[in-house]
Amino acid sequence: MDFQQSLITTVHDYSLGNLDAIAFNKELKQRPTALLIPCLMEEFSRPALTLIRDTLASLTELTSLVIALSADSAEDVAEAERFFADMPFPVRVHWTNGPAVGEVLSSMASLGLDLTGPPGKGWAVWQGLGVACQDAEVIGLFDADIRTFGSGYPERMLRPLLDPSHGMAYVKAFYSRLSLETQALQGRATRLFVGPLLASLEQIFGPLPYLRYLQTFRYPLAGEFAFTRDLAMNLRIPSDWGLEMGLLSEVYRHVAPSRITQVDLGLFDHKHKGLGQKPNEGLQRMASEIFCTVLRSLMEHEGCVVSMDQLPTLEVLYRRVGEDRVRQFGLDSAINRLPYDRHGEELAVHRFADLLRPGLASLMESPIAHQLPSWSRLNSCNPSFADDLAQAGQADRSTYSTTTVRRPRRPNCETISPRPARPSRPSAPTAA
Template sequence: MDFQQGLITTIHHYGIYQDSLKELRSSLKKRPTSLLIPCIFSEFKRPALTLIKDVLLELEGLDRLVIALSANSESEVKQADNFFSELPYPVHIQWTDSPAVIELLKAHEKNGLSVYGKPGKGWAVWQGIGIASVTSDVIALFDADIRTFSPSYPARMLSPLLNGSDGVSYVKAFYSRISLDTNALQGRATRLFVGPLLNALEKIFGTLPYLQYLQAFRYPLAGEFAFSKSLAMNLRIPCDWGLEMGLLSEVYRHVSTTRIAQVDLGIFDHKHKDIGDKPNQGLQKMCSEIFASILRGLMEHEGKTLIGPQLSTLEVLYKRLGEDRVKQFGVDSLINHLPYNRHEEELAVQKFASLLKPAMNDFMSSPSSEQLPSWSKVLDRENRLQEDLAIAGKI
């Protein structure tokens, strides 16, 4: 890895020093910290979550583990509770779609508080933040399907926040997405869509501060991030596949770039999403919603939107830049002896390019996103909702 710095602080993985769990345990005792894992019950049948649990057994001093669980029955929730029962700190299984939670949040909807979101990761993250922030000053989020999870992941993600003298409020992961099964490059949405899309938008609009900010992140779609309680409580949470980009927009709104860091986690693998046969499936649906999130951020932060011929220009530019990326990743894979299917990568770029116009039209018909309100706003209206939600989510 290089040693370059940019707009936001980059914490490299030089491989010289082994991340110390002893140091992490000591730091955890100084500042209450929660880990948040949004999860669907089917993850309990896969080996990744067992690996994660085995690592978490070593994190003595953690204030709390919050599992934001989507489950179909009390039996599944009890199985999840039993799965984590041996951890040496409190574990809160929040049944995010339990009848009691749905009843509670719908009741508040009738009172004008928009907290009943679309079921999914965003809704789970929002509930998890509400639960974790009751007792913790630092919250880190990890997905439940990480096949390469190791002690260095929480150690490297949390350390910049636990060392309060650096003033860091938000930490984002970046990594090399490589399949454990095939050794091939993964992360097509980041490599072949977001990267060339941001380059194309920069060619159209110029070096806007918001675009420079997004391009400063080496893996903007990483689902692993950590933040201080004060920041977490003020973030609106998107409810679609634009979650990660939408959260970056929220962070940009609330904190200076000097208080943001990105951390190299090394080799990383988790579940892979198919590209999908139709625009409303798989990675195609995901990328359409990511595009909408980026467009919304340009409106909010720069007062910019694509007009008329600019959309056709974007389509042409994106496709050319995407094809350039395919060539670059082909050379990268060749020298590193990684398998690479250039034809499939080029087909992915073509499918992504064909999404831009219909996605733009859909966005313009309804530019406001479905977002859950920040917890600071919620608590201004209903100061007991965190406690009530925790009770409703338990069995």
């Protein structure tokens, strides 16, 4: 694509085919390495996960594969274990919402820690990290629905971390999101929302270091990333659709830009999310939560907040920049002979713009995000917690007994009473 560098190191794809499975397996021996895949049971009926499994089977020196699985029954979990039974490395199917895991998570409530949800990708990633960090120094994460998964994905993602002399702690993927069926550009949340939003915020606040950091990432919403165990153990994990942006905020907090790299994975396609008919559906819901995450991280890192007085300026700037991006992507598509729905893209920009005002109001009402605590904090409270959780996720699902749960016993952790439940708000009347 190009050879430009900026604030963080960029590893380009020069399309020279420099992949070597034998050499990569030798490199995997340098540092214990695990892959983590958060997964819903429905993915096992789709071809993408089969492609991922068959591709990963060549990584004979991988330390382990952790499947953070949300399933309805022990039979589903057993089916997932059979699906990965012939892999040349250990596979741990961790039942994230199983009864045994629920008991272990609930055991920390006496310390004032609510670890029981909300269920979703962030919650699954957080549990999977606790399991993977037990025996790995490098952890890579991939989604379970990648339809273009190839051997270059794990090799290019992990290699910057396998040799400590590179000094890297965090790797973020970027790629060209194209539909396999239509070849049309995908990734609307990144192209039409996050990009224009960051450019608009820069016009309001100026070139703040944190905004420059976010804009350096070519695909900030990429769900594929890798990190060292030292970093993974110290990250608070967001539990909503702001996971990827929230993790970038956590990485910014802990790691110098010189220890971060982004890697080009080339062509990429996975399940596409619809725009949604309502603000709480599809990409609109995702954009709302991303908006709050970005503004919250600006508060945390720069002490900046968008006031209601500045909101009209942000709305006007975002629409203008978003419409400019639509024109740019239209030209990019035309020259590459890709189909492009300019009208649909502009409608998406307008829908996203309509989310800014209610999003800011929501943030002002509840500025503190729900984040799952870092594993280093949990280990300081209960050194056996990660091991208990890993065992619970692997427990015999039919005979598991709650008496096996080890309660927090760290003497320097003060036991506090759980917070009283908040009274529920009355439901708003449904419009006819």
